[in-house]
Amino acid sequence: MTTVIWADQEDIPANDRGLAYGDGVFETIRVQANLPTLRQRHVARLLEGAKRLRIPLDSELLQSVIAEAVKHYARPEDWVLKLILTRGSGGRGYRPDATPAPRLIVSAHPMPPMPPSEGVDVCISSHELFVHPRMAGIKSLARLDQVMASQAMPDDCYEALMVNGAGHLLEGTRTNLLIRLGEVWLMPVLSTLAVEGTMQAHVVSVLRSQGEIVLEQDILPAIINQPEFVGLWLMNSVVGIVPVSKVDCLRLPVNARLATIVGQHLFME
């Protein structure tokens, strides 16, 4: 039985396993004109995360909580709906109860500052990202890699890009990435990512529906030095798409190609 907690009205017991062990998953959803954007993708990822951790989550309950949250926190400007699903309290140490009593925690947050459309400066993080295959893709509450990488990031960087042990470029701390090389788009291998971005999935789906070629492959940071390199974009479901104008000390070409292709479809799903 899942307990729904409205974070503006109620706090969380200190013995909640989300706090104790990172034992849960979350989503942040941009709400525009009282419509949760990319709703089905967020719902699907939260359900997949719950399934992976074996935390029961009823899909209908989730949908109705989202609908209720949009009314409960309604406001004219865009805002961010955050859902945290924890396994609740209980269990013997790390070992969960066979029948947990999960908590679904619902909160509203203002939009973060939007990145400048002319592009952002980013750095390559020295904090390597080791993604456990069993945790790949889902937004678990255990996000210390992202915390440490963003903590070490210089103030004038918008984002820190992380590589894995093989040196492959994976993702930013809070964004996914897409590269244009010659006539094709490149994305890192999805199964190696810490977070499978809902916006990335949406953008790739729009690109492919328009006949563009998007390839999933291992990408080294040195790709930005190749003559065929056209551009690098970051994206997430809250801020949308932003071009990268500089990686560490290297200025990149910036163009509006991706935003132009995807623009009108950005939050229409």
Next chain:
Amino acid sequence: MTTVIWADQEDIPANDRGLAYGDGVFETIRVQANLPTLRQRHVARLLEGAKRLRIPLDSELLQSVIAEAVKHYARPEDWVLKLILTRGSGGRGYRPDATPAPRLIVSAHPMPPMPPSEGVDVCISSHELFVHPRMAGIKSLARLDQVMASQAMPDDCYEALMVNGAGHLLEGTRTNLLIRLGEVWLMPVLSTLAVEGTMQAHVVSVLRSQGEIVLEQDILPAIINQPEFVGLWLMNSVVGIVPVSKVDCLRLPVNARLATIVGQHLFME
């Protein structure tokens, strides 16, 4: 400025970063006759974890909170004092504030059931443990590996032992391990462990003070098949030391050697 939270009196705001991102560290300390055992080792590990995550924690505050907690939760039987330090609320997404307002959450828990002194059955977990070098040794709140490994553990197992990508035996989900091979003791390489156990450190220190040889080295699970193999022990600061009588289907020799050597010093530090 650190806020101390007594978990029996107060809950935690849902925007605490410990819950949101696993952004914090914790300790569980066995209290015997109102004395916190292995106190200095627990304090040192909590301070090291806070330093690693760059969460400010005043050592004197910590010591005085422990002293106060022992009075606040005093009871005749042994109990477990749990301290959770989180970075508190705030920050821009994953990126922490430069001057965080940490929370130190203090709670009391009953002792878990003690393992039988004649030994416990354990399994080798299929959940590989990838320890990030920057997180190694400290007890961060991001413990999903331990949750998933203990969740998958058969009911009749006391503990699941985890190996890393190279197949080296590292530790249990909640215990460290020590092996007797011929005339020496073996322990896994400390810098590769998810958690540097306070009891393991204590036991190794007692052994060495008695002239025993303890070697730190890569250990493969197959070591239990070697003719020189004498025994395998698990330990943590709450339950002490317990011999392993079976690993998966293989029965192990059980003897009291380690408990006998270390016994009288078990919680005297």
